[in-house]
Amino acid sequence: xxxxxxxxxxxxxxxxxxxxxxxxxxxxxxxxxxxxxxxxxxxxxxxxxxxxxxxxxxxxxxxxxxxxxxxxxxxxxxxxxxxxxxxxxxxxxxxxxxxxxxxxxxxxxxxxxxxxxxxxxxxxxxxxxxxxxxxxxxxxxxxxxxxxxxxxxxxxxxxxxxxxxxxxxxxxxxxxxxxxxxxxxxxxxxxxxxxxxxxxxxxxxxxxxxxxxxxxxxxxxxxxxxxxxxxxxxxxxxxxxxxxxxxxxxxxxxxxxxxxxxxxxxxxxxxx
Amino acid sequence: xxxxxxxxxxxxxxxxxxxxxxxxxxxxxxxxxxxxxxxxxxxxxxxxxxxxxxxxxxxxxxxxxxxxxxxxxxxxxxxxxxxxxxxxxxxxxxxxxxxxxxxxxxxxxxxxxxxxxxxxxxxxxxxxxxxxxxxxxxxxxxxxxxxxxxxxxxxxxxxxxxxxxxxxxxxxxxxxxxxxxxxxxxxxxxxxxxxxxxxxxxxxxxxxxxxxxxxxxxxxxxxxxxxxxxxxxxxxxxxxxxxxxxxxxxxxxxxxxxxxxxxxxxxxxxxxxxxxxxxxxxxxxxxxxxxxxxxxxxxxxxxxxxxxxxxxxxxxxxxxxxxxxxxx
Ligand code: SF4
Numbered sequence: 001x002x003x004x005x006x007x008x009x010x011x012x013x014x015x016x017x018x019x020x021x022x023x024x025x026x027x028x029x030x031x032x033x034x035x036x037x038x039x040x041x042x043x044x045x046x047x048x049x050x051x052x053x054x055x056x057x058x059x060x061x062x063x064x065x066x067x068x069x070x071x072x073x074x075x076x077x078x079x080x081x082x083x084x085x086x087x088x089x090x091x092x093x094x095x096x097x098x099x100x101x102x103x104x105x106x107x108x109x110x111x112x113x114x115x116x117x118x119x120x121x122x123x124x125x126x127x128x129x130x131x132x133x134x135x136x137x138x139x140x141x142x143x144x145x146x147x148x149x150x151x152x153x154x155x156x157x158x159x160x161x162x163x164x165x166x167x168x169x170x171x172x173x174x175x176x177x178x179x180x181x182x183x184x185x186x187x188x189x190x191x192x193x194x195x196x197x198x199x200x201x202x203x204x205x206x207x208x209x210x211x212x213x214x215x216x217x218x219x220x221x222x223x224x225x226x227x228x229x230x231x232x233x234x235x236x237x238x239x240x241x242x243x244x245x246x247x248x249x250x251x252x253x254x255x256x257x258x259x260x261x262x263x264x265x266x267x268x269x270x271x272x
Numbered sequence: 273x274x275x276x277x278x279x280x281x282x283x284x285x286x287x288x289x290x291x292x293x294x295x296x297x298x299x300x301x302x303x304x305x306x307x308x309x310x311x312x313x314x315x316x317x318x319x320x321x322x323x324x325x326x327x328x329x330x331x332x333x334x335x336x337x338x339x340x341x342x343x344x345x346x347x348x349x350x351x352x353x354x355x356x357x358x359x360x361x362x363x364x365x366x367x368x369x370x371x372x373x374x375x376x377x378x379x380x381x382x383x384x385x386x387x388x389x390x391x392x393x394x395x396x397x398x399x400x401x402x403x404x405x406x407x408x409x410x411x412x413x414x415x416x417x418x419x420x421x422x423x424x425x426x427x428x429x430x431x432x433x434x435x436x437x438x439x440x441x442x443x444x445x446x447x448x449x450x451x452x453x454x455x456x457x458x459x460x461x462x463x464x465x466x467x468x469x470x471x472x473x474x475x476x477x478x479x480x481x482x483x484x485x486x487x488x489x490x491x492x493x494x495x496x497x498x499x500x501x502x503x504x505x506x507x508x509x510x511x512x513x514x515x516x517x518x519x520x521x522x523x524x525x526x527x528x529x530x531x532x533x534x535x536x537x538x539x540x541x542x543x544x545x546x547x548x549x550x551x552x553x554x555x556x557x558x559x560x561x562x563x564x565x566x567x568x569x570x571x572x573x574x575x576x577x578x579x580x581x582x583x584x585x586x587x588x589x590x591x592x593x594x595x596x597x598x599x600x
Contacts, residue, residue: 094276094302106302106310108375109276111324116300151317198320204554229549236559266561270575271507272472 001072002192003055004038005048005146007138010174011078012040014182018189028054045098045121045141048076052142056149071199074146074155077188079162079177080119080136083129087167090184091134092191093119093157098140105143108153112194114187119157125169134159154199158191160184207231209241216244217254227254230261237268274418276300276326278377280307283331288382288420292329295418299327306330311358311375319551321376322363327418332356332381336390340405346459346498346532346597348436350402352394355409356381356421362411362442363475365555366503369409371544378410380419388428395435404429407440407461414443423448430455440500444478444486454494459531461498462487464521466513469505473557480520488524496531501587502599503538504579505557506571514586527591535583536599539570 006012009029015021021031021038028051029040037058041051052074059072085091094116096105100123109116120133121140129135139157146155160180163169181188210231213219219227234241251257274296281303283289293301304310307330337352345351358379359369370376381387395402406412406425416422422439426449429437437458449460462483465473470480478486491497499521507513538557540548542564549558563572570576580598587596 094300095304104305104309106278106304106313108316108321108377109300109324109326111275118302147315150315151320152313152315153317153320198323201320201323202317229553232553233559236554236556265559268559268561269508270560271509272469272505272556272560 001035001059002037002196003052003059003072003074003146004036005041005052005055005074005076005138005142006038007041007043007048007078008177009040010178011181012038013178014185015077015188018185030055041138041142044123044137045100045139047141048138049141049145052145053148056146059149071202072150072154073192073195073199074142074150075192075195076139076142076146076157077181078136078138078157078159079172079180080134080159081125081129081163081169082117082134082161083131083165085117085134085161085164087161087164088180088183089115089161090187091115091117091119091159091161093117093134093139093159095119096121096139096143096157097133098144099123101140103140103144105140105147105152107143107156110153110156110194110198112191114158114191117159119159129165134161151202154195156191156195158188205232205235206240207235209244212244213254213257217251217257219254219258223254223258226258227261230258230265233265234261237265274299274327275324276302278302278304278307278310278326278328280328280330281305283329283382286329286331286382288384289329291420292327292380292382292418296327304328307379311373311377311379313374316374317551318370318373318376318547325359326377328377328379330379330381331383332386336387337394337404340408344405344599345403346438346534348401348403350398350400351405352391352402353405353408354387354391356384356387356406357410357415357419359409360411361414362477364442364477365473365475365548365552365557366505366538366540368540368544370551371540371547378415380415380421384421384424388425391428391435392432395432398434401434401436403436403438405438405440407438411441411443412439413441413445416443416445416448426452426455426458429457433457438498440498442474442477442483444482446486446490449490449495450493454496456496459496459498460487460490461500461532463500463502464517465501465503465505466517468507468509468513473505480517484521484524487521491525491529497525497529498531499533500535501583502534502536504535504583505538506575506579510579511582511586514583518586518590522590530591530595532595532597533587533591534597534599535580535587537570537576537579539568539576542567542569545569 024032031038340351
């Protein structure tokens with residue numbers, strides 16, 4: 001699952017086109033295709049945070065044991081200012097500093113060929129750029145919120161430089177913003193692929209049979225956690241359970257089903 | 273290869289920071305105020321980070337030397353451990369570091385001198401000899417070409433005969449040790465599990481053959497050698513697996529000059545185990561029927577007893593029982 005968070009429609013347009021996303025909700029401007037979603041947040045860190053939360057809440061498959069949709073990738077894409085970097089250059093953020101609150105996040109580095117840079121999130125555009133920093137208005141709100149729903153490694157920000165001391169902020173118009181993202185689409189897509197390949201490391205066991213159990217019997221929250229783990233163990237020690245074994249058809253309660261599973265895994269072969 | 277180095281502000285200009293950074297000219301350097309704002313931050317995933325760990329250079333502020341848990345040791349009465357580095361370049365699936373730390377990044381504390389000042393004073397205060405164990409939160413030698421820590425440690429330990437050093441490792445980075453005369457108060461202790469266990473659980477670790485060869489070179493050079501068989505992971509073929517392992521080792525190593533051997537079974541604190549299961553749900557070791565007792569997860573008393581006695585009985589066929597130490 002890939003969630004893209006973008007501040008404005010003009011920054012989002014080329015991504016929507018490149019990924020063939022379709023308009024999917026009016027609450028927030030949401031565009032989707034298969035497991036990819038793109039939401040437009042509006043400008044500012046509060047909007048970025050609120051919209052990120054909204055998108056996370058729409059995502060359904062949260063693991064009972066971790067409380068997270070563990071493999072969801074989150075990517076904030078947008079334009080940013082930088083004192084020295086050339087217009088159109090692209091970076092992923094390796095340190096995000098919220099100028100208002102002083103809080104700092106360090107997005108863990110993922111293996112990607114994109115260069116990286118510090119990012120400072122400001123409440124309103126600065127007249128003087130800070131040295132050696134990207135400047136945006138959403139990064140901190142996005143990263144702080146998205147990390148509540150996924151692993152830090154899977155929450156990243158990509159910024160394309162739109163203004164610098166030679167070509168100041170006032171020069172940016174919708175056309176330029178859109179063009180800058182568009183010319184970097186190949187790099188952005190490559191980065192997304194890296195991110196999703198990384199996330200794929202987490203989806204190593206198929207226990208989709210869990211829905212069959214939940215449909216047939218009642219389980220408390222803690223029993224659901226136990227059930228997930230027993231199904232994982234079953235899958236490792238025997239083979240992934242794709243249909244309910246015949247023995248379980250006679251079982252009348254969730255508790256009994258758990259007992260059957262426990263016996264089945266505990267009596268498995270005792271060696272690596 | 274390290275691609276990112278986080279540098280704590282306080283060590284930005286430390287000569288060792290400069291030296292280490294110079295080894296990775298292509299790495300991106302990122303400043304951080306304190307190392308723990310990177311290392312301990314929330315919602316990190318150890319497994320994902322282990323794909324491409326970064327290096328964090330920091331200043332250790334206290335707790336350079338700590339007492340070991342009771343029953344940890346090789347016969348000495350004053351036992352301490354120290355960690356100049358957190359995390360390991362290897363990736364043993366049974367390793368408690370995965371359960372203990374949020375991050376898989378390597379932290380190196382560059383103020384080595386402070387460790388040895390405290391080691392010196394601790395050794396002086398102790399009534400008799402003291403043992404200092406390295407390799408508790410990392411592998412002692414695997415990152416040596418980058419840190420040079422052990423080189424420095426040996427220089428300092430050679431001046432404190434009352435203090436004994438154990439360098440515990442699965443590494444074959446022994447070039448430095450072979451280029452200097454051995455010191456009497458140091459044991460290089462190599463950890464082993466049988467071939468099958470090593471192949472399935474000790475990822476990125478040098479093969480048993482290579483480790484035995486490194487050990488043989490060190491022994492021939494005059495270094496004291498230790499053998500560590502911890503953890504013992506139960507299997508149906510435990511006895512033959514360990515017999516094969518011991519045969520391989522003692523074909524190359526002179527059993528008479530082995531300094532010590534210790535062994536212990538697979539066990540983990542419950543919270544660590546829980547976290548490791550979340551990281552690697554598909555790992556067979558964690559799916560086996562393990563038991564929980566007194567907040568420890570293990571194979572259970574009966575199986576443990578069987579493992580310990582099997583390994584002990586096999587070991588005494590090769591070496592003197594007086595140098596064998598069970599660890600609990
Ligand atoms: S060598 Fe030791 S410290 Fe390193 S991963 Fe293996 S068990 Fe852990």
